[in-house]
Amino acid sequence: MLLKVLNLCTYYQTGSSYVRAVDDISFELAKGETLGVVGESGCGKTAAALSLMRLIPSPGRIVSGKILFEGKDITALSIKELLSIRGDQIAMIFQDPMTALNPVLSIGEQLVEPFMIHRRLSRKVAIPLCIELLNKVRIPDAGSRMKSYPHELSGGMRQRVMIAMALALNPKIIIADEPTTALDVSIQAELLELLKNITREQNASLMLITHNLGIVARYADRVMIMYAGRIVEKAFTLNLYQTPLHPYTKGLLDSVPRLNQNNNKKLTPIKGQPPDLANLPQGCAFYERCTLKEARCKAKAPTLKKFTCDHEVACWLKEEGK
């Protein structure tokens, strides 16, 4: 297993209370696999991703748990070892290409950075490699684009540059944090297709964070659904869409239109708001919004348990394997 996350907890300390951004999650990522991470805003998707590279900004902190990357525990690495993994072994693509590129440095200057940092190549040697990268992400006229500044490129172009930068050193894991949220729909598909193809080519694992179920259905091999800092359901993509087990997953699927469904069916939103992560109620975090709630849900929070061999869910109702 390339990456194994065990009981990871990442908390933000605010005064005397903790915001449990990531609360006891465990998951695995195999080589070449695409894992979709789905959940609404503030459910801990990004915090989980940033934890993997120990990029959690203060006052956030990994409180407990292990992140085993090729057997090494990332939470225990020294800063120096960490720096050699970031960008080289694990790379990240950020949500907003408008601000994730340095506005005062040219594209070329930013693209050569990974080569200079991790491979100790000179600028001169790195430039042809960068042009090749830009060609790979299908940026036309790559040679002259190297001298462009971010503001001279469109959003889609910039995200291509971000992808090129992340892929520069053939990382083993690419974390894409809502890579297409800031772009319009027509470019979304193109970019995701590109990302998928290149990761497949390089046999890299992709952790695709999104709140778009459609994207996950199309591109992910496995999916995990997060709610209030925890994983509520984890399954192969097909299983999840065919037989969603957790009421939250069902709610998510019912709240988006699907092409293959009866058009007359009304969309049903999930009522209510996600709970305050600093002040989680006792019992299941989804209790207040759940349509199937029972007394025992309030008493104790369910843990993630195997339902079938590849399908895990955290819900008391699915406890007995029915």
Next chain:
Amino acid sequence: MKNRIFIVGLIIILGFLAIAAIAPQIVPCDPEAQDLYHVLEGPSRQHLLGTDDVGRDLLSRVIMGTRPTLFIGVTATFLSSVIGVLMGLIAGYKGGFIDMFIMRLTDTFMCMPVLIVVLALVAVLGPGIKSVIMAITFINWTSFARIVRGEVLFARELPYVEAARAMGASGLRIIFFHLLPNVTAPVIVTASIAISGNIMLESAVSFLGLGAQPPTSTWGNELRIGYSYLEIAPLFSLVPGALITLSVLAFNFIGDGLRDTFDPRLSNTLLNKNVKKSEVK
């Protein structure tokens, strides 16, 4: 309009710099040759601006004076900007205790009356160009540090810094490669205005007799000696005084112009105010 002022400032400064560069070649007389038979004379064909108290040609003296005056103004500003930018980058990026320490240090420096500290320091270090530069640098770096810190505090939270970190960039690399280029604009603006302040400061120190020592001529020196003979030879103090004013104005023009270019929001608000005023009328 602002642009025109910037160009005027630039032309004046370039003129001064050109004069300073070729000063020894263009002086009409030896600036240190005394002629005790012709002291404190008014303008004549031989001495276009007249002579000073020991009969030296005033025009030659102020031309030579361009050199130390500009040199001290520019060098002191450069040194203080280097120190200030470094301090500001460290304070803004590191935050926490280091930030607090550096910022309280700048607070302390800003409490001190500038001229008195500079005079005291020059008195301790011994009068001379070097001491003046050191003293000005000592008191002047704080404004750069504060401005840079503010910019860094803003910039370090931006996604591109996080992206650089995710790429494996070390703290030093982020500071110098990613943050430094983003703070140069305000630094350049501050520097161009600081130069004018430092020229004033240098002139004040020279005027009080602690700057460059005779026979070196600076504008401040000329002003001091000429001041005692104001009724007899008014040009003796008026000319260096006017030159100081002119260079200070020119650097301020440049600073203003640069600020408008780098920070269009500022000029926009001014414009909006004007629009509103005319609407009211």
